[in-house]
Structure formats: C-alpha cells, structure tokens
Amino acid sequence: MKINVAIIMGGYSSEYKISLISGQVVYDHLNKEKFNAFKIHILKEKWVYVDENDREHPVNKDDFSVDTPTESIKFDCVFNAIHGSPGEDGLMQAYFELLGIKQTSCDYYQASLTFNKRDLLSVLKPYGIKSAASYYLNLGDEIREDEIIAAVGLPCFVKANKAGSSFGISKVYEKEALAKAIEKAFAEDNEIIIEAFLNGTEVSVGVIKYQGQTKVLPITEIVSENDFFDYAAKYEGKSQEITPARISDQQALRVTNIAKLAYERLKMRGFSRSEFIFVEDEPYMLEMNTTPGLTTESILPQQAQAAGISMSELFESAIWEALEQNN
Structure with missing residues (x-):
C-alpha cells in the first residue's frame, strides 16, 4: 500500500515563495510508485490541499485531514518544506506531535532553538563552537x-x-x-x-540522517558576487557555490567534525545546513537552518548529488527516517 505524504509548503514569512518552489520540487521528485504525494499550502489566510488540477480543498486543522468530493484523506507522514515560520520555528512540529503524525524535520524544541540565531550560538558555545562577537x-x-x-x-x-x-x-x-x-x-x-565582520572563506555544511546514520555531506564554498551572501546571491545566480569547497584537508575535517557535533549535541533529526566562516583555520558558526532550500539550485541538494544521492533518494530517505521514529 502506498504511503500518503503531505508536503507542506508556503508559510507566514517573507520566504513563502521560495518554500512553494521547494515543496514543488519535493512533489516532482517523490517516487509515485511508493508515495501518494499531496501539496499542502500553509498560508496565513488558508490551509489547503492543491490537487493536480490546481483546485483547492480546505485542510481540517482538528486532525490535519482533507475531504474532497471523492475521498477523505489522512496522512501517514508530513514532509516539511516550509522555510521560516511556522515550519522552521517549531510551531508545525509541535502541532504534528500533538496529533501523532510523523514529520520529516527536527522536533519542535530543536526547531525553535535553531531558528533563534542568538540562542543557538549561546547553547553551542560551551561545546567549543565559536561565533563572531x-x-x-x-x-x-x-x-x-x-x-x-x-x-x-x-x-x-x-x-x-x-x-x-x-x-x-x-x-x-x-x-x-x-x-x-x-x-x-x-x-x-x-x-x-x-x-x-569575519574576513575569511564562507562554507555551508549539510548534515542529514541517511539510512539510519548521521551523514555530513560534501562541503560547499560560497563565493558571492555581491558584498555578502544576500538574497540575490542565493536565489538570483549572483554567487558561485563550489562543491567540494576549495579548503585544506585540515579545514574540511575541522568543520565537518564541528557540524556533526552541533547536530548530535542538539539531538537533531532530518536535514540541516550550517553556515561557517573560516578565520585562518578556525570555523566560526553563523547559523543553522533546519528546513534548508530544496530547489534544484539549492545548496543541500547540490551537496547530496556530490555525495551520490539523488533528489529522489534524499527525499525518500527523509520520509523513511520519519516513519521509523518511535516518538
């Protein structure tokens, strides 16, 4: 029997348009022989299932189900593709935990903590993870x-x-x-x-749960054409994203170990992408994203590809990992 997967996308923040693209990419790449995929738009003004004919069907927030003229739909798993609130700050995670529905991202506490840059860096400091003044x-x-x-x-x-x-x-x-x-x-x-301001090489490090193990993906070096890695650099082609990064073996080992340490100490699940700047050989953490971009141009899918993991395999693995969670 196929698994019903709700792909939630949109959100309440300025990132909602990017999230809609990420969600569509997940929908396009999920293996339809294994999964019944449903696009769920979570927006301030409405929660709706958007069917293959672009018709909208309201989501029942009491149990996160959908009734259409022909069927009643309940979901086995939620694939979280919402960047920003309420998908990356813990609100949706807490909602699904209350409903007992499995979902692909980290738990609500970790989402809330990592979404708050100030709190995240403070919590990681005792583990020797450095950040800017x-x-x-x-x-x-x-x-x-x-x-x-x-x-x-x-x-x-x-x-x-x-x-x-x-x-x-x-x-x-x-x-x-x-x-x-x-x-x-x-x-x-x-x-x-x-x-x-930290003057050095900027890198992005993806860490995921893959086939039951914590896996650090190949490191990406960020070279922005603009003054820094801003919106245009991220989404309008104003940057080079070089995977694997042009850093020394010593630097690569150091930042890999730190990214994995942060992931494991925070008891993370699902995808994460952490940003660092090297000052000489020391990586300084900027932030951690728990719902990173999943468009074809996004960094995490590029890193997965460099590791020999297709987008279909990446998304499918996240669903299996979620379904196998005991709580």
Missing part, C-alpha cells in the same frame, strides 16, 4: 550606536534574529548607516543580532 537588540531598546560599534567594530552585519534567506540583513561600514540597517532588520523581526 555580537550585540543584541530587541524592539523598543535604546539604540546606543557608539556602544554597538565598540562591541563589534566596523564593518558589521545587522541581522533579523529569526529570519532566513538573508531577509532583513545589512552590511554596515559607517556609523551613519547603522540606524537604517537596524530599522530594516526590525521590519522582519522584533529581535536582531549585530555581529562583527
């Missing part, structure tokens, strides 16, 4: 520009604390540009993190 602001706080610059220096990065795809991020070179960058970040989130 930083300064925190919450909406309504007094903005002491001289104090910020004394803490992180110039240039620096101003980031929304809980946002992805580089929404709300600015690189600031001068004190006069700081206030505008802070305003931009607060448009995405009510918490921001301001970090020192």
